[in-house]
Amino acid sequence: MIMNFSSTEFIFNTKDYSVSMTWLVGLIVATLVYQRHSKSQQKLNPKNLPYPKGPTGLPYLGNALQMPPTDQWITFAEWAEEFGSMTGLRVLGKNIVILNTFDAAMDLLHKRGAIYSSRPAFPLLQQFGGWDFLVSTAPYGEYFLTQRRMLHQYFNPSATRKYYDIVTSHARSLAYDLLERGERVKSLNRMYVGATVMLIAYGYEVTDENDVWINNAKEAMLGATKIGTPGAHPIDIFPILGKLPYRIWGKDFGRNIEALKKGAHDVCVKPYAATKERILRGEAMPSIMSRLIEENTAPDGTIGHEKEISAATSVIYIAGADTTVSTIDTFIVAMLTYPEIQKRAQKDLDNLLHGERLPTFEDRDQLPFLSAIVKETLRWKPVAPLGIPHTSIEDDTYNGFFLPKDTMFLVNAWGVCYDSATYPKPDEFNPWRFLKEDDVGELSLRSDIRDPEDVIFGFGRRLCVGRDLALATLWITIATLLSVYDICAPLDDQGRDIKPDLEYVTGTVSHPKPFRCRFVPRSPRKLSKLREAKVAHDHA
Numbered sequence: 001m002i003m004n005f006s007s008t009e010f011i012f013n014t015k016d017y018s019v020s021m022t023w024l025v026g027l028i029v030a031t032l033v034y035q036r037h038s039k040s041q042q043k044l045n046p047k048n049l050p051y052p053k054g055p056t057g058l059p060y061l062g063n064a065l066q067m068p069p070t071d072q073w074i075t076f077a078e079w080a081e082e083f084g085s086m087t088g089l090r091v092l093g094k095n096i097v098i099l100n101t102f103d104a105a106m107d108l109l110h111k112r113g114a115i116y117s118s119r120p121a122f123p124l125l126q127q128f129g130g131w132d133f134l135v136s137t138a139p140y141g142e143y144f145l146t147q148r149r150m151l152h153q154y155f156n157p158s159a160t161r162k163y164y165d166i167v168t169s170h171a172r173s174l175a176y177d178l179l180e181r182g183e184r185v186k187s188l189n190r191m192y193v194g195a196t197v198m199l200i201a202y203g204y205e206v207t208d209e210n211d212v213w214i215n216n217a218k219e220a221m222l223g224a225t226k227i228g229t230p231g232a233h234p235i236d237i238f239p240i241l242g243k244l245p246y247r248i249w250g251k252d253f254g255r256n257i258e259a260l261k262k263g264a265h266d267v268c269v270k271p272y273a274a275t276k277e278r279i280l281r282g283e284a285m286p287s288i289m290s291r292l293i294e295e296n297t298a299p300d301g302t303i304g305h306e307k308e309i310s311a312a313t314s315v316i317y318i319a320g321a322d323t324t325v326s327t328i329d330t331f332i333v334a335m336l337t338y339p340e341i342q343k344r345a346q347k348d349l350d351n352l353l354h355g356e357r358l359p360t361f362e363d364r365d366q367l368p369f370l371s372a373i374v375k376e377t378l379r380w381k382p383v384a385p386l387g388i389p390h391t392s393i394e395d396d397t398y399n400g401f402f403l404p405k406d407t408m409f410l411v412n413a414w415g416v417c418y419d420s421a422t423y424p425k426p427d428e429f430n431p432w433r434f435l436k437e438d439d440v441g442e443l444s445l446r447s448d449i450r451d452p453e454d455v456i457f458g459f460g461r462r463l464c465v466g467r468d469l470a471l472a473t474l475w476i477t478i479a480t481l482l483s484v485y486d487i488c489a490p491l492d493d494q495g496r497d498i499k500p501d502l503e504y505v506t507g508t509v510s511h512p513k514p515f516r517c518r519f520v521p522r523s524p525r526k527l528s529k530l531r532e533a534k535v536a537h538d539h540a
């Protein structure tokens with residue numbers, strides 16, 4: 001999960017707060033901020049270039065009342081038709097620019113990464129709730145750079161290859177467990193994706209669906225959602241309000257803040273302390289954390305950068321699990337909805353493997369149809385439709401517009417992926433759009449179509465750290481499940497397929513609503529290969 005950091009839901013999601021007091025104070029603050037902001041704008045924009053165009057807002061409130069409470073990316077895509085590559089919004093004195101095209105996102109977030117790589121502050125969550133440690137929300141600076149460096153050395157493309165055995169083995173274990181417990185696919189998927197990241201990060205082995213570390217992380221992230229959408233609270237707009245007694249924000253507010261602090265401790269400090277103890281006792285399995293500790297231990301035994309190490313390892317689960325789990329769920333939903341795509345992928349797998357063995361990463365280049373399925377899964381239901389917001393640290397101009405320092409930038413990844421000029425009939429799950437066929441029917445990936453992998457994982461210096469790990473996990477899981485099973489819809493009384501309704505619980509990370517499916521073994525031979533792999537894994 002990337003956590004619910006997207007900021008555009010940030011207004012008027014009032015159900016979480018003691019509404020009247022919160023919004024009264026919020027409105028006063030907004031007025032002050034707006035006035036201060038208007039004055040500073042005039043001072044900083046000497047050429048008087050316009051701010052990017054957007055829907056006309058109200059005095060003081062700006063566009064606050066026009067922000068849809070959910071699925072903002074759809075409204076943003078509609079606005080894009082009117083305003084072009086950038087839509088400029090002002091919400092309670094904050095500047096928000098939606099980047100509607102891939103080119104605008106690349107031009108600013110990538111090519112001018114020195115300016116556009118910070119993150120907005122969420123004081124309630126970070127200062128008051130104790131979630132100030134995550135690299136994914138850290139402002140651009142030394143703390144961020146130290147962790148990025150730490151993570152990069154363990155997740156760059158060649159380092160990621162070292163995890164292939166782990167992800168292959170977990171994909172096979174998932175497939176094996178689905179034989180008896182297919183109805184628990186969502187939970188098992190979560191368990192094995194969690195097991196991968198926990199093993200890589202901490203050398204910690206997850207062995208069942210109720211693992212205490214995974215539950216702690218789930219609880220912690222749930223706690224983070226209880227304070228409402230980050231950026232929404234008046235304390236986020238004017239942090240000094242956090243000095244007022246908590247009870248003015250509602251009777252549960254103080255308790256929620258305490259839960260938030262406990263959650264931060266449970267996902268960051270606790271696993272670090274437990275793993276460090278195991279490392280010092282010589283009982284730990286090698287992991288990113290054990291290596292980081294080793295690298296940062298001075299000859300006298302003191303460990304440097306402990307805060308950064310504990311934070312960098314904790315973000316691996318927080319940013320990596322939910323996103324990957326949701327994408328695998330989306331793949332299953334796609335297979336239930338488009339059985340002919342499933343059949344075609346299985347044909348390619350069978351032609352290559354002849355039922356003699358299970359797929360491995362060595363097969364990846366020879367199975368372009370499967371790679372196209374991964375791309376289409378990412379495009380069809382973008383798991384983070386608006387990514388994570390970036391902020392600028394300097395004033396800038398672009399295409400004749402003035403972009404003030406501290407503006408928040410959101411890429412409408414959903415909008416880019418649903419642009420029908422690039423992806424005709426974008427609602428359809430169609431991996432063929434990424435493929436071309438030569439004279440003898442040989443398939444290969446097209447290089448002349450925008451690759452969703454270049455959109456969905458973000459941009460520039462904040463590009464997703466775990467991109468290669470995520471892609472590897474998706475590919476091997478998809479290849480393994482399709483080689484062993486037909487993924488089928490459940491049947492109604494008349495023996496007809498009950499198709500999933502394609503409804504999603506949307507947010508910063510979107511998830512398909514609960515769905516049912518059956519995993520029907522394709523042949524006893526393929527199943528016996530899976531059993532052999534499982535036995536080999538258990539004895540390894």
Ligand code: HEM
Pocket residue numbers: 002135136137138148151155315316317319320321323324327383384387388389390456457458459460461462463464465466467469470
């Ligand atoms: C399908 C799976 C995934 C998707 C769609 C995804 C997507 C994203 C996106 C959109 C961002 C924000 C990029 C930006 O700000 O421009 C991000 C950041 C991040 N992701 Fe992923 N992610 C996935 C899996 C993972 C995994 C497996 C890891 C494990 C290491 C991971 C670690 C991170 C981290 C640490 C950041 C923060 C980077 C920063 O702020 O500098 N992600 N991811």
